[in-house]
Amino acid sequence: MWPIYTIVLLIAMLVLRCATTYYRVILGPTLLYLAHLVHQEVQDITFTYPALGGGTMLGSLVASYVNRNLKQKLNGLYLQAALTLILSGTVVVVPWINQIWQLALIFLVIGINIGYVIVDSQCLVLRTWDPKTARVLMYLLYVMGSLGRFLAPVVAGPLLAMSHENKAETKCSHVNKVASTNVNGTVGTDTGQFDPAGWSYIIFGIVLFVVGILHIVLGCMKADEKSYEVLSSPDDVVEDKQSEEPLRYVIGILIPLFFYCFCSTGSSLLYQDMIYVVAKCSFLEFSTSEAAWVTAVYSIGLAIGRFSGILFARHVKPIYVVFTLVSGALITMVIMISVARTWPTITWIVSFFYGLFSGPLVPAAINWISEVINVSGTYAFIFALGGAAGTMSLVPSAGALFHLSPFYPIYLMCGVSAFNVICVCLILIAAKMRKLKNSEPEHELISKETPQDTHNTIQDHPHQEPNGHVNNGE
Template sequence: MDEKKETVEGSYGSSIDMAEVKKRKGWVVALVASITLARISNGLFLSITGPTLLFLAENTDSSVSQVSSMFSGRSVGMLTGAICFGAVSNRFPDYKPLFTLGIGLGIHGIVMILTPFMTSLAGLVTITMVGGLMFGYINSGLQAVYLKLWGPEKSRPYLQSVHFGFSIGALLAPIIATPFLVKADASQEAGTSCPNEEDILFTTPLTLLNATEATSPPVTEQINPVSWSFIIIGVYTIFASLLLCGLALCKIEEKVASHNIERKESRPEEPIKDLWMFFIPLCFFYFCLVSSEMLYQSYIFSVSLCSELEFSAEQASLLTSVFWTGFAIGRGTGIITSKYLKPATIIILDLIGTTSIITLMCIWGEQSAILTWIVTFIHGLSIATMYSAGVSWTSEVTNMAGTYIFVFSIGGTVGGFSMLPAGGVLFDKEPFSVMYLILGCCVFNIIFFILMNVIWKWRIRRGIGYQPEQNQQDQFKGNSNAGFEIEESKYTEF
């Protein structure tokens, strides 16, 4: 009886010391906390350029349309970074990435600190591309860590926490920037005029912004207050990088994996010739998913301001915060719901939610301000869990923890690279037409998800790749310890 108090039954009948279990839980908490902090910095990096776009344009003596080229550079860097991680994982099967992720995060922090001091457009684009490179590498690497440690099923809540951290950072960035924007006298209605008016935000060089301040003496020897928002984020990011590096030096990956009584990812990677048919609709799925998310959060401020809704700048700003609030709540609750709902179920619910609510927006949104508020919150809430649920669902189909982890970034990066400019073209013609583009993305999301399911079922019928979970569990039924020895030998692998 005393032994039972000190031990706990593990998988397939193994006994594990309770002290070791508690110690492992402590390491797991430390790992999850550090990765979440790292992802918050990623969200800050991606979101801070929105409210500070006018500052960056003025700093580089560029128009907003010119300075927006940094988004293209960032997208190229993100895709390159994701591919680099996949290539390194393929080249070194026993590669433990946490230390290099910490170093990458440190470079990310340095990029943030240097960004407000870039006075040339080429320099700003270059440094943003470096930041995007680090972002792509870190984003893929952190997800791969969870997939390798806990496999496609047990990693679901951990993957949700990765994306929850990002949403927190995206929500905090405007809050951090606002007091510095106010201090820099950014409350002069810059960027709130619409395409048919004197549109400073989309077409006018920002040097014209200060034409009305010609009588004021220029301040050239002091740091622009807006710079401090970048510096604060950069310092925080460096702190998060030191935490990751410290845990890596403590060999936290081995400590978590060595006592992991749940199944880790151990399936061999399938050749690309067996997967390319599945990866094509997968890339298009993420293309539509990321496009609908980025288009809405990027343009809802301007659409509500310039369409027949005629929101004030303050209301439009609050509307953007409502989207990020719904987004954060969705990803936070996803940590819990992912334990009880299958990834495919979450995706289906999200697709129904986003498509139906955007349809209502397209039909009645321009005539109803109340509906716009509701749609904004529900769209953020629904779309929040789709990305991570897609990663979990795809990981059930095949091993995505190594070489192929970059596939998720391909569609998302191309979507951000191409659809934001397309949305700008539509906005200049008719502001509310951006909503129709978002609805098209939602509809095609459904089509590509159905296509992925068809290909998956076809693979199962052909006996290719992943087999249903139940078939894998059948071989371990009964009192036999068959299979435990195999798992035991893998405890120290990662």
């Protein structure tokens, strides 16, 4: 039985993972609301997303450095608490911002916290629990992330339905023109009243504040160190002694792998962020509530996909899983483009299955690539780097396309899904070429070494003459 402080530590860690993911995803359903707040167009808002991706990379680097060099000197729970409280205060003031640079700053803070939470929680799980339990808890972390994705549109939906931007005279009115400044100086709405959509930020800001205080209490108790002492043993420490090849030998795999992560992570977040405004403002003409629930349906498919990935990992080869996922994602986007104009209801089905295929893309690739090269050390950065690059570039690109036509981001998603299939093929070709190169020198080495060894053996021993007498060289 785990100690009570270990259980509380795990709960706090899971809730924080859920809350940070919620705030990453809530940006999509509230995109029109945010554009109205800062009096900008949708594409202007999406061009601040590089701050989110940059913050994620920075938070990941900080967490990696802390866990590698400062875990004996610095209480990581205190740093986690500080970041959480800063994030809480930042998101609570969202309904009162009125400048786009303030929104970019919020994106940066959210990104730093998300990057730190993801890396730090994984390190804490691997460091504290035994390997068998750690694997289960690792999946649980991703499930909590999926829960945060689901809660974002569910919480925002009713609030957006009451929002001023849902009124007939303002519905999608600030998509193609800048929202007007309030006459009475009230921020975020032309009515002079507080917009109910702001509660979608305030509610979870309060949750984050409670979690931050809880982390301070756990830090005072040194719950992470005590849990490690109670749960870990020397037998649980497993060193990965698999050698890492020089970069020149694996660069052919790492380059397409980077773009695979670029497409997989970027397209997943792109759909999450853009489907609400696409469903509402394009020819699909979904209501505010329906558009929010489409995002929730995508999150449900994403969660189920991650759960099913556990079963696939046990019974199916990773390469088959990866190719099925990228092919399925491409097919769903092709169906969306082909059918949605005549049958808008297909959006619900496509959202579920696109989430189903997108959810396990990155972990499936990790399982596959780890069979080819060592990605648990120096080359582990490629997954986060590719994902952050995808987030920083694809979402602003979709915002620019949305300005031209609200349905155009779907064409971008389809193109990205098609390119991802190409990336998988390139990785497969590079892996086979590498295997052939590694096998050829071994045969050549054997063929070259065998005569040499025979010659050395003959030289080192007395020679036998053809007549059967031994010549000692004298």
